[in-house]
Amino acid sequence: LKSISSIMQLPPHEGDELSVVDMHTGGEPLRIVLSGYPEVKGDSVLAKRRYVREYLDHLRRVLMYEPRGHYDMYGALIVDSEKPEADLGVLFMHNEGYSTMCGHAVIALGRFAVDYKLVKEPQSPETQVNIHCPCGLVKAYVEYSDGKTGAVRFLSVPAFAFATDVMIKVEGYGDVAVDISYGGAFYAFVHAQRFGLDVTESRTRDLVDVATAVTKAVKSQVKLCHPDSDDLAFLYGTIVTDGKDNYSSDPTANICVFAEAQVDRSPTGSGVTARVALQYHKGLIQLNQSRIFKSGATGSLFTGKAVEETSCGDFKAVVVEVSGRAFYTGASSFVQEADDNLTQGFLLK
Numbered sequence: 092l093k094s095i096s097s098i099m100q101l102p103p104h105e106g107d108e109l110s111v112v113d114m115h116t117g118g119e120p121l122r123i124v125l126s127g128y129p130e131v132k133g134d135s136v137l138a139k140r141r142y143v144r145e146y147l148d149h150l151r152r153v154l155m156y157e158p159r160g161h162y163d164m165y166g167a168l169i170v171d172s173e174k175p176e177a178d179l180g181v182l183f184m185h186n187e188g189y190s191t192m193c194g195h196a197v198i199a200l201g202r203f204a205v206d207y208k209l210v211k212e213p214q215s216p217e218t219q220v221n222i223h224c225p226c227g228l229v230k231a232y233v234e235y236s237d238g239k240t241g242a243v244r245f246l247s248v249p250a251f252a253f254a255t256d257v258m259i260k261v262e263g264y265g266d267v268a269v270d271i272s273y274g275g276a277f278y279a280f281v282h283a284q285r286f287g288l289d290v291t292e293s294r295t296r297d298l299v300d301v302a303t304a305v306t307k308a309v310k311s312q313v314k315l316c317h318p319d320s321d322d323l324a325f326l327y328g329t330i331v332t333d334g335k336d337n338y339s340s341d342p343t344a345n346i347c348v349f350a351e352a353q354v355d356r357s358p359t360g361s362g363v364t365a366r367v368a369l370q371y372h373k374g375l376i377q378l379n380q381s382r383i384f385k386s387g388a389t390g391s392l393f394t395g396k397a398v399e400e401t402s403c404g405d406f407k408a409v410v411v412e413v414s415g416r417a418f419y420t421g422a423s424s425f426v427q428e429a430d431d432n433l434t435q436g437f438l439l440k
């Protein structure tokens with residue numbers, strides 16, 4: 092057997108090595124960039140998001156696409172934040188571009204920030220990590236004892252129901268009622284039953300087809316807006332639910348299909364945030380009433396509750412707390428060889 096260090100002697104290559112740490116939260120991957128990115132320019136996290144989209148997108152494809160990633164890979168690039176209270180800024184990447192919020196990533200990054208000493212003196216039983224996401228400042232609280240990090244809860248940006256029971260025409264399915272809600276990103280919500288599907292039992296492919304058709308229809312028929320920035324006013328995906336929105340101590344399942352038909356393995360932190368805001372708006376849950384959210388893809392669990400009323404422009408909003416656990420899976424150093432004509436990455440649909 093060769094030693095790890097001899098395997099790690101990488102051949103001559105183009106450009107810098109891209110070093111990453113890989114984690115997962117409820118089964119959803121998070122590839123965190125450690126080094127190898129050039130300077131990301133821009134005087135705000137939102138401006139930096141525009142910059143990477145315009146000038147550094149080839150690196151997203153290298154890290155997210157095959158042969159180094161896969162269709163459903165997810166990534167985080169740590170950047171400087173313009174907010175003095177932030178411990179770090181972050182940009183999120185996926186199979187189609189750059190999202191504005193990602194709860195599963197915040198849960199993983201909370202642990203990562205403490206373990207990799209991005210925050211000063213960790214505190215027990217919890218260390219606060221302020222993460223500046225493109226949607227705004229998200230406060231993560233990381234369990235910490237005996238030098239070990241554990242579960243993470245976070246308080247997201249103001250979340251609000253944007254529109255409920257909007258009738259849209261969905262190709263192949265006719266008129267469908269959708270709710271649209273914001274949890275750092277906008278999602279459309281539909282009941283699986285309307286399509287004769289079950290969130291935990293049906294084939295993922297069938298759930299993806301429905302969600303993709305709904306996303307396409309909402310994008311073309313509903314104009315979104317966000318009081319803070321036009322950069323936030325887009326539909327990120329569709330969440331198909333089991334419809335169990337009335338309060339219960341039993342878990343409620345959902346599956347999130349976002350970006351370019353990418354399937355979240357976790358219950359979706361920003362989706363749980365948006366769904367809790369919707370349930371609160373409909374009077375189905377009270378402040379501080381926790382619900383358990385189950386991923387239709389893997390069965391993994393997050394907890395979510397509305398903790399405070401607030402506002403976002405003219406929208407009545409809530410602060411939502413989401414909790415979950417993330418785990419490390421490994422670390423890699425990626426290179427690109429000059430004569431590799433697949434080095435830029437590709438995706439299989």
Ligand SMILES: O=C(O)[C@H]1NCC[C@@H]1O
Nearest residue numbers: 192193194195359360361
């Ligand atoms: O947990 C979340 O919020 C995210 N997971 C992948 C899609 C969303 O950004």
